[in-house]
Amino acid sequence: MNAASIQSAQPRQIAALERLLPPEIVAMRDADLPQVVALEAAAQVFPWREKNFTDSLRAGHPAWVLRRGTACLGFSILMQVIDEAHLLNLAVAPHAQGQGLGARLLRHAMREAARAGMDNMYLEVRASNARALQIYQAFGFRQIGVRKAYYPAAEGREDALIFCAALEGNT
Numbered sequence: 001m002n003a004a005s006i007q008s009a010q011p012r013q014i015a016a017l018e019r020l021l022p023p024e025i026v027a028m029r030d031a032d033l034p035q036v037v038a039l040e041a042a043a044q045v046f047p048w049r050e051k052n053f054t055d056s057l058r059a060g061h062p063a064w065v066l067r068r069g070t071a072c073l074g075f076s077i078l079m080q081v082i083d084e085a086h087l088l089n090l091a092v093a094p095h096a097q098g099q100g101l102g103a104r105l106l107r108h109a110m111r112e113a114a115r116a117g118m119d120n121m122y123l124e125v126r127a128s129n130a131r132a133l134q135i136y137q138a139f140g141f142r143q144i145g146v147r148k149a150y151y152p153a154a155e156g157r158e159d160a161l162i163f164c165a166a167l168e169g170n171t
């Protein structure tokens with residue numbers, strides 16, 4: 001092995017080592033945005049743009065990233081309206097989905113909201129997003145309404161389902 005091959009192997013070795021680290025959830029910062037925006041673009045059909053994230057951080061919305069080493073694997077963003085929490089966005093990188101990270105982010109967001117004194121969490125989800133519907137229902141969210149043709153879709157428009165969960169004792 002020569003110096004050039006060691007150099008080129010390093011990022012792969014670092015990535016392999018990072019996969020052994022436990023994931024941690026930390027507050028989202030401006031410096032996370034390039035990774036967060038890229039993750040969002042990969043995970044969502046109609047992704048938020050960078051401005052949506054910067055606006056959320058500027059507004060002081062509670063936001064977290066789930067990292068393993070230097071890799072950002074997911075994020076969650078809340079908005080507080082008096083004693084209500086609104087889950088504005090939640091996503092896990094496609095290659096890291098199905099490993100419990102979305103559940104971990106959601107549980108964390110619900111606990112933090114409860115700790116901050118919020119009573120209920122609300123969210124809107126595409127009617128076709130079976131994966132998200134399943135995770136929300138597993139966490140005690142119940143449908144309380146529907147916004148007809150709320151989201152743009154690949155063909156025409158799609159309903160938004162409105163869900164709510166009580167926070168106390170739920171996570």
Ligand SMILES: CC(C)(COP(=O)(O)OP(=O)(O)OC[C@H]1O[C@@H](n2cnc3c(N)ncnc32)[C@H](O)[C@@H]1OP(=O)(O)O)[C@@H](O)C(=O)NCCC(=O)NCCS
Pocket residue numbers: 043044089090091092093096097098099100101102103104124125126129130131132134135138
């Ligand atoms: C929705 C999302 C955040 C879930 O994250 P995830 O890390 O894949 O979810 P988890 O591995 O924690 O799984 C949690 C639950 O989701 C459901 N789920 C996960 N993978 C699933 C799949 N392939 N099909 C159906 N349900 C699935 C299951 O109920 C699972 O619970 P279980 O482990 O007891 O079976 C993720 O799929 C995502 O980022 N999707 C794109 C963005 C998005 O739709 N965000 C929500 C907008 S409202």
